[in-house]
Amino acid sequence: xxxxxxxxxxxxxRESHAPLEPALAAAFARVLQSGRFVLxxxxxxxxxxxxxxxxxxxxxVVGVSSGSDALVxxxxxxxxxxxxxxxxxxFTFVATAEAIxxxxxxxxxxxxxxxxxxxxxxxxxxxxxxxxxxxxPVHLFGHPAPMDFGSVPVxxxxxxxxxxxxxxxxxxxxxxxxxxxxxxxxxxxxxxxGGAVVTQSGGPADRVRRLRQHGSADRRAHLELGGNWRLxxxxxxxxxAKLPHLAGWIDQRRALAAAYSRALAxxxxxxxxxxxxxxxxxxxxxxxxxxxxxxxxxxxxxxxxxxxxxxxxxxxxxxxxxxxxxxxxxxxxxxxxxxxxxxxxxxxxxxxxxxxxxxxxxxxxxxxxxxxALAQHLEAHAIGCAxxxxxxxxxxxxxxxxxxxxxxxxxxxxxxxxxxALPLFPGLDADRQGRVIDAVRSFFRx
Numbered sequence: 088x089x090x091x092x093x094x095x096x097x098x099x100x101r102e103s104h105a106p107l108e109p110a111l112a113a114a115f116a117r118v119l120q121s122g123r124f125v126l127x128x129x130x131x132x133x134x135x136x137x138x139x140x141x142x143x144x145x146x147x148v149v150g151v152s153s154g155s156d157a158l159v160x161x162x163x164x165x166x167x168x169x170x171x172x173x174x175x176x177x178f179t180f181v182a183t184a185e186a187i188x189x190x191x192x193x194x195x196x197x198x199x200x201x202x203x204x205x206x207x208x209x210x211x212x213x214x215x216x217x218x219x220x221x222x223x224p225v226h227l228f229g230h231p232a233p234m235d236f237g238s239v240p241v242x243x244x245x246x247x248x249x250x251x252x253x254x255x256x257x258x259x260x261x262x263x264x265x266x267x268x269x270x271x272x273x274x275x276x277x278x279x280x281g282g283a284v285v286t287q288s289g290g291p292a293d294r295v296r297r298l299r300q301h302g303s304a305d306r307r308a309h310l311e312l313g314g315n316w317r318l319x320x321x322x323x324x325x326x327x328a329k330l331p332h333l334a335g336w337i338d339q340r341r342a343l344a345a346a347y348s349r350a351l352a353x354x355x356x357x358x359x360x361x362x363x364x365x366x367x368x369x370x371x372x373x374x375x376x377x378x379x380x381x382x383x384x385x386x387x388x389x390x391x392x393x394x395x396x397x398x399x400x401x402x403x404x405x406x407x408x409x410x411x412x413x414x415x416x417x418x419x420x421x422x423x424x425x426x427x428x429x430x431x432x433x434x435x436x437x438x439x440x441x442x443x444x445x446x447x448x449x450x451x452x453x454x455x456x457x458x459x460a461l462a463q464h465l466e467a468h469a470i471g472c473a474x475x476x477x478x479x480x481x482x483x484x485x486x487x488x489x490x491x492x493x494x495x496x497x498x499x500x501x502x503x504x505x506x507x508a509l510p511l512f513p514g515l516d517a518d519r520q521g522r523v524i525d526a527v528r529s530f531f532r533x
Contacts, residue, residue, distance in 0.1 A: 097471030102514020114324035133323035150318035154268025157282040158186035161264035164291035171220040178499040198496040205232035229369035247371035336513040340370035377458040
């Protein structure tokens with residue numbers, strides 16, 4: 088009887104954690120002995136060390152409880168609230184648009200570039216109005232997004248992109264604020280949840296510090312309402328042990344991405360992710376596009392970039408699901424009004440069909456299409472994969488009240504039907520990556 092090969096997971100931290108076990112154990116013991124478990128010196132030290140790694144001033148980094156809460160804190164710190172509009176992409180994890188709604192503002196979606204999968208800057212600029220108070224581009228799958236939106240403040244969703252650069256600058260340090268996630272599957276992952284907000288020098292970092300502690304700077308007075316968004320000392324200590332290895336891990340991710348692209352370049356039925364000129368992705372995910380017969384841009388990677396890099400993976404963001412098998416990330420949807428593909432019809436959505444999405448809402452993509460057939464093929468070969476994202480945010484039930492109809496953002500909708508992520512993580516060896524490559528090739532060329 089033939090032996091069943093060990094599964095190749097979508098993500099595994101075991102390989103990167105194994106050599107760090109003594110350092111991680113020492114970090115745990117240090118926190119245990121200190122008796123200080125929330126904020127404190129471990130968090131302050133991590134903020135300083137992360138600032139040095141990001142090449143920003145030491146007081147510009149604020150540790151928070153998650154990447155999702157980082158977005159909320161950044162929006163509030165920039166005075167974005169009720170009545171405001173915030174332009175963002177419909178093709179991202181739900182946390183991006185959810186944060187906008189949490190502060191009382193309205194998400195306004197603009198379509199993505201069909202090749203890079205990031206927010207299309209021309210579409211985003213067309214969606215800006217006098218009510219727009221911020222734009223949130225997402226550095227999707229670790230690929231830097233364009234950030235030129237005129238005078239409107241930019242909040243970078245860099246949940247999946249720590250370590251990526253564009254034009255020589257580290258993403259997350261360019262806009263008015265940048266938001267990082269340390270969810271375990273991210274390029275720098277904690278052993279639980281964590282996040283950080285990065286501001287410019289002289290920016291609202293002190294206000295973020297106040298907001299993360301219920302709007303209080305000294306516990307004697309609450310100057311405004313914030314939240315319980317504090318970073319645990321234990322997670323900060325563990326992240327301090329891992330941070331010195333981040334650059335090497337990103338190099339491994341880049342090498343794995345290049346190996347995939349070389350091995351799969353001759354398959355006409357797929358498009359490979361690639362880095363645009365001037366960008367150095369962090370490769371959080373390696374995401375293929377499996378064509379379903381419709382053509383959406385060049386099949387061999389981005390317009391002006393090389394072909395050896397993928398578009399990798401995203402907000403407390405995708406909880407980028409490890410351990411073999413697919414995971415389908417969530418997302419949200421719009422409100423109402425014109426611009427950016429939104430409808431001008433009645434705000435109750437009756438014109439677009441029932442709010443439960445049966446007519447215009449969530450149709451989770453062509454389940455019988457080639458992308459899902461490939462996923463089943465990989466799973467049959469004990470290879471993990473994931474769909475990011477099966478449904479664009481404007482078609483999520485949670486955002487049905489925004490009034491967007493199917494067809495409002497065709498590039499995002501097509502991406503949701505065609506993308507699939509392959510295993511990519513530090514420590515993925517050549518033998519296991521070779522099994523993934525062989526399985527992909529055998530699907531298209533049996």
